[in-house]
Structure formats: structure tokens, C-alpha cells
Amino acid sequence: MTASLERLAPVWFTIALFALWEASCRLLSIDPFILPAPSEVFAALVQYWRPVLRHSLVTLWTTMAGFAMAVVFGIALGLVVGWSRTIYRGIYPVLVGFNTIPKVAVVPVLVIWFGIGEIPAILTAFLISFFPIVVNVATGLATMEPELEDVLRALGAKKLDIMTKVGIPRALPYLFGSLKVAITLAFVGSVVSETIAANAGIGFLMAQAGANFQMPLVFAGLLALAVEGIAMYGLFALVERRMTRWAFRSQGSAAA
Amino acid sequence: MTPFVALDGVTLTYRGAAGDVTALSGTSLTVGRGEFAAVVGPSGCGKSTLMKLVTGLVPPTEGRVTVDGAAVTGPVKIAGMAFQNPNLLPWRTVVDNVLLPLEIVEPHRRRFRAERKRYKAEAEALLATVGLAGFGERFPWELSGGMQQRASLCRALIHEPALLMLDEPFAALDAFTREELWCVLRDLWERIGFTVILVTHDLREAAFLADTVHVMSARPGRIVTSRRVELPRPRDLEVCFEPPFVELVHELRGRIAEMRAA
Ligand SMILES: Nc1ncnc2c1ncn2[C@@H]1O[C@H](COP(=O)(O)OP(=O)(O)O)[C@@H](O)[C@H]1O
Ligand SMILES: [Mg+2]
Numbered sequence: 001m002t003a004s005l006e007r008l009a010p011v012w013f014t015i016a017l018f019a020l021w022e023a024s025c026r027l028l029s030i031d032p033f034i035l036p037a038p039s040e041v042f043a044a045l046v047q048y049w050r051p052v053l054r055h056s057l058v059t060l061w062t063t064m065a066g067f068a069m070a071v072v073f074g075i076a077l078g079l080v081v082g083w084s085r086t087i088y089r090g091i092y093p094v095l096v097g098f099n100t101i102p103k104v105a106v107v108p109v110l111v112i113w114f115g116i117g118e119i120p121a122i123l124t125a126f127l128i129s130f131f132p133i134v135v136n137v138a139t140g141l142a143t144m145e146p147e148l149e150d151v152l153r154a155l156g157a158k159k160l161d162i163m164t165k166v167g168i169p170r171a172l173p174y175l176f177g178s179l180k181v182a183i184t185l186a187f188v189g190s191v192v193s194e195t196i197a198a199n200a201g202i203g204f205l206m207a208q209a210g211a212n213f214q215m216p217l218v219f220a221g222l223l224a225l226a227v228e229g230i231a232m233y234g235l236f237a238l239v240e241r242r243m244t245r246w247a248f249r250s251q252g253s254a255a256a
Numbered sequence: 257m258t259p260f261v262a263l264d265g266v267t268l269t270y271r272g273a274a275g276d277v278t279a280l281s282g283t284s285l286t287v288g289r290g291e292f293a294a295v296v297g298p299s300g301c302g303k304s305t306l307m308k309l310v311t312g313l314v315p316p317t318e319g320r321v322t323v324d325g326a327a328v329t330g331p332v333k334i335a336g337m338a339f340q341n342p343n344l345l346p347w348r349t350v351v352d353n354v355l356l357p358l359e360i361v362e363p364h365r366r367r368f369r370a371e372r373k374r375y376k377a378e379a380e381a382l383l384a385t386v387g388l389a390g391f392g393e394r395f396p397w398e399l400s401g402g403m404q405q406r407a408s409l410c411r412a413l414i415h416e417p418a419l420l421m422l423d424e425p426f427a428a429l430d431a432f433t434r435e436e437l438w439c440v441l442r443d444l445w446e447r448i449g450f451t452v453i454l455v456t457h458d459l460r461e462a463a464f465l466a467d468t469v470h471v472m473s474a475r476p477g478r479i480v481t482s483r484r485v486e487l488p489r490p491r492d493l494e495v496c497f498e499p500p501f502v503e504l505v506h507e508l509r510g511r512i513a514e515m516r517a518a
Contacts, residue, residue: 145341145343147339147341147343147423148343148345150308150311150313150337150339151337151338151339151343151411151412152356152360153313153331154311154312154313154331154332154333154335154337154421155331155333155335155357155360155361155415156331156333156360156361156362157360161359161360165356165359165360166345169345169347170345244347246346246347246395246397247346247347
């Protein structure tokens with residue numbers, strides 16, 4: 001009884017939030033140009049479901065493409081950075097510096113290089129989401145117990161042996177943990193880019209709707225984005241649990 | 257006895273950004289083939305450093321380390337190691353943890369894939385000798401601390417090393433479990449006959465298990481006394497309550513107290 005209540009808690013909270021939103025809009029008679037009520041947002045969603053769906057799929061595709069690049073590149077760079085302390089010390093400050101650049105500032109540059117369209121969105125999603133992957137993979141490798149390394153080195157193990165037998169499996173929970181964070185960041189990247197320079201995608205749709213004062217449609221776009229983001233987050237949280245069960249079961253585990 | 261492990265005037269200085277630390281200074285030590293040697297000393301005196309030197313993980317700054325008649329210039333590859341922390345890999349079953357060295361050391365490495373079944377049977381048999389029969393398919397987190405340490409001993413011994421290096425392996429266990437594991441180690445040693453260097457700060461542990469107890473000074477460490485233990489073998493835990501044992505522990509304790517005062 002309490003267990004099922006706990007499991008359904010997110011559903012109740014979401015419903016309660018929408019109810020509160022609807023009630024506030026009505027009772028305080030908020031101007032729909034400022035904040036449309038959920039009923040108006042859902043009405044817009046029903047009315048414009050075709051364009052919303054089409055633009056959602058574009059955003060999903062650019063986000064996933066950028067995210068896929070981030071995963072490949074992030075794992076590769078993470079392995080390099082985590083490989084040796086010297087590389088770790090050398091590259092880390094550069095990475096942190098790069099990560100502090102607001103990615104919005106990079107979009108105009110990407111537009112000049114690649115023109116308006118999907119490519120800047122994909123690249124922005126990539127640029128914004130690879131950092132947590134690199135950091136987590138490198139941390140997983142770099143925090144290996146030195147004594148375990150000694151045990152293997154005394155047996156004549158090469159660095160590659162130590163990495164494949166211990167380092168990489170040990171870094172997996174860190175990697176899968178970072179994917180959840182990275183996918184949500186990738187959405188931020190693609191939507192920001194679409195808002196500035198694109199002719200498709202949820203970001204573009206919202207910018208257009210905003211310019212036409214169609215506030216319920218703007219919010220319908222936000223809602224579609226939230227659904228996509230939550231679905232992807234849930235997917236990667238599931239993948240994480242599946243792939244690294246041991247890290248959740250053992251108390252002295254690496255993954256937080 | 258020809259020495260199997262010999263340190264001859266070994267000094268080791270760690271170079272660091274915050275200054276150099278001399279961990280060992282002019283240390284000499286010999287351990288015969290098949291001998292059980294214990295090294296005792298205060299914390300931070302360089303016991304773990306001594307382990308790293310013997311296994312070839314760090315080169316001496318000065319002096320010479322030889323194992324099995326040859327100067328040590330890199331990882332010796334004939335040593336098994338176990339530490340205070342069992343360090344089992346949580347994503348592998350207990351038996352797969354024990355098999356890990358065979359995936360690295362030649363000639364097993366080459367044969368491992370083809371003869372996995374046979375190796376696995378050997379590992380299960382070894383686990384059975386330390387009281388872990390039937391636990392091979394469990395995961396490390398399903399085992400108690402003492403059981404994990406037993407598995408860690410098996411991992412250190414699976415490739416039949418000529419030299420077993422133990423760095424305070426029982427320090428984190430409760431007194432009863434620790435004594436059980438003394439007996440496990442004693443039985444393994446009597447059955448297989450490898451050479452052991454056991455680092456500990458438990459004088460009773462050293463006296464019960466070892467043929468020779470080496471006492472180290474505070475940092476920079478060196479061996480100040482080497483005391484043979486004449487207690488007859490096979491020893492059982494009752495020996496710990498008899499006068500010769502108690503006197504020996506008392507004497508070792510005196511040595512350490514003297515050295516700390518100096
Ligand atoms: N990698 C290292 N770099 C610098 N100093 C070290 C390193 N390892 C150990 N030391 C220092 O050397 C001394 C001896 O350490 P260790 O051999 O671990 O002592 P013990 O095992 O007897 O407690 C300590 O003072 C320690 O701080
Ligand atoms: Mg130590």
C-alpha cells in the first residue's frame with residue numbers, strides 16, 4: 001500500500017502541479033499572454049499536434065546525434081585523460097576552461113561555419129554534453145585503488161592489462177551515471193541553437209510562436225521538450241541500473 | 257640456507273614536491289627459501305615500502321635487492337600480494353577474482369581461455385582449503401570481511417608464487433577472525449611451502465606464524481633486530497598461552513619500546 005503510494009508519488013505530484021497552475025491562472029485571472037493555463041496549453045497541443053510532433057522529432061534527432069558524438073568522443077578522451085596522471089594534470093585545466101565558455105556564445109560561430117540548420121544544433125548538443133562524460137570516465141580510471149594496481153603490476157601486468165581488467169570495468173558506473181546528465185545537457189544545447197539559428201526543431205517552433213504571441217503554443221513546445229527530456233533521462237537511468245548492477249549492490253561501490 | 261630474498265644496504269628516498277622523504281635507510285635483511293619471515297615496526301617506518309622494493313615495484317635509491325639469486329630490476333612476477341583491504345573486484349564473482357592473476361601471468365595467460373574449466377576447478381579447490389567451498393559463484397559483497405580476506409589470500413596464491421608478500425593482511429579483522437586466519441595461513445604455508453614476508457604490527461601474530469621476526473626502527477626504517485622463533489611446529493593457538501611464547505612477545509615488545517625511546 002505505502003510502497004505503491006511511493007511509486008505513484010511522481011504522478012500525483014505532477015497532477016497536483018498542473019492543478020495548482022490551472023487554479024492560479026483562473027483565480028488570479030492571469031493574462032494568457034503572460035502565463036497560459038494548462039487547459040489552454042493542452043488545447044494548443046491538440047490543435048497543433050502535427051507541427052509539434054514534427055519539430056519534436058527534429059529536436060530528438062539533433063540531440064541524439066550530438067549526444068552520440070559526445071559519448072564516442074567523451075569515452076575516448078576520458079580514457080586518454082585517465083590513462084596517466086601527467087596527461088590528467090595537463091589536459092584537465094584546459095577542459096575546465098573550455099567548459100566554462102557559455103555554449104550560446106559558440107552558436108553564432110557555428111552558424112558562420114556551417115550555416116543555419118541542423119549541424120549547429122548537433123554540434124552545440126555535442127559541445128555541451130561531452131564534458132561530464134570525459135570527467136566521469138577519467139575519474140573512474142584515476143581513482144583506482146593503488147594497492148590493487150600494485151598486486152597486478154607485481155605480476156608483470158602492463159598498463160593495458162590493468163586498464164582492461166580493472167580500470168575500464170571500474171569506470172563503467174561513472175560513465176553510465178554521466179550519460180543521464182549528458183543527455184539532459186544535450187537537449188539544452190540543441191534547443192538553444194535551434195532558438196537562435198534553425199528552421200526546424202522545438203526551439204525554432206517556440207521562437208516562432210513567441211514572435212506571433214501564441215503563448216499556449218510556446219508552452220506546448222516546452223511540454224513536448226520536457227516529455228522528451230524525461231523519457232531520455234529515464235532510458236539512461238534504466239541502462240545504468242542494467243549495466244552496473246554490482247555498483248548498486250555493493251556498499252563500498254565507486255558510483256555515487 | 258641460501259638467501260631467497262636479500263636486501264643489502266638499501267636506502268629509499270621518495271622524491272616529492274613538498275620535499276624528499278627517506279623511508280628506508282641502510283636496510284639489510286635476508287629471508288631463506290621457504291622461510292616464514294615477519295616484519296614488525298611502528299606505523300610509517302617503511303614496511304610497505306619494503307614490500308614494494310622486494311616485489312620490484314620501486315627501485316632502491318641505494319643498495320641492492322635480490323630475489324632468487326637475481327638482482328631485482330622490475331616487477332618480480334613470482335610474487336603474490338595481499339593487503340589489509342581485500343581489494344576484490346565487485347563486478348567479478350569470488351572465483352573470477354581468484355582467477356585474475358592467471359589472466360596476467362604467463363604461461364597461464366596463454367592457456368587461460370582454452371583451459372578455463374580446469375583453472376576454475378583449481379580455484380574452487382583452493383577456495384575450499386580456506387573454508388570457502390561453495391562460495392565461488394557469490395559476489396564479494398555477499399561475503400564477510402574475513403571471508404573476503406580468505407579469497408584475497410587465494411588470489412595471491414592461485415598462480416603458485418614462490419614468494420607471498422602480505423602487508424598487514426589481518427589488521428582490519430576482529431580478534432577471533434584474525435586468529436582463524438592465522439591458522440588458514442599457517443596451513444597453506446605448511447602444505448605448499450612458499451616463502452612468506454608478512455608485515456604486521458601485531459607481535460603475537462608475528463610470533464605465532466613466523467620463523468624469524470625482524471624488528472624495524474622508526475622512519476627512516478632499518479632492521480634493528482632479527483629474532484628467530486624457536487617454538488616447535490606444527491603450532492596451534494594454544495601455544496600463544498604458554499610461557500615461551502609470552503616471553504618472546506614480551507621481549508619483542510621490549511625491543512620496540514627501547515627503540516622508540518632512543
Ligand atoms: N609514494 C610515496 N611518496 C612519498 N612518500 C611516501 C610514499 N609512500 C610512502 N611514503 C612515506 O614513506 C614513509 C614510509 O611509508 P610506508 O612504507 O607506507 O610505511 P608503513 O607501511 O610502515 O606504515 C612514510 O613516512 C610515508 O609518508
Ligand atoms: Mg603500510
